[in-house]
Amino acid sequence: EVQLVESGGGLVKPGGSLRLSCAASGFTFSSYSMNWVRQAPGKGLEWVSSISSSSSYIYYADSVKGRFTISRDNAKNSLYLQMNSLRAEDTAVYYCARDRELAPLDYWGQGTLVTVSS
């Protein structure tokens, strides 16, 4: 069974940093691209970042470029999101989700809540 489990969320002050993790199991992690998608309270879905299976290709939404860094460790079946210079508008539930090239996000984790507030 495919499982994606996020962790690392919490309350952080504006300007602070947080590192999210996503533990994958039930599939060949190294064969899939991985993504972070977020959802602000009461709002819609916003794609944040993607990383290809071998980390060769990395993409960011303009809203997080220069502040967030996506990475992965295929040996540990894990995906990460390092979030720096956090702002109130980064407050959201962060989901990890897998896909393949030109394919939809077919499995999602349950999400981890990040709250940026003083």
Added chain:
Amino acid sequence: EIVLTQSPGTLSLSPGERATLSCRASQSVSSSYLAWYQQKPGQAPRLLIYGASSRATGIPDRFSGSGSGTDFTLTISRLEPEDFAVYYCQQYGSSPRGTFGGGTKVEIK
């Protein structure tokens, strides 16, 4: 950047009725790389439709997708109580990857 506009924002229907949700793209979506997701409160989104019209594994056949180019539709033929949720479309054929529409809420009338 492709912008996806979903309409209506909210659809108020009764169980057993037909739901028709629209997703319009600002430019043509490559090879119908258009997906639909369902999200219930407190849950992660679930993939319903990909390639504009193919149902994902385990999705009931009352859900169907259609369209191409810039206009896409998700139809729920007869609403079941568990279908009341928010639905999002997403294009995955061009950068930035994973552009989502703003969502349509299907609520009980």
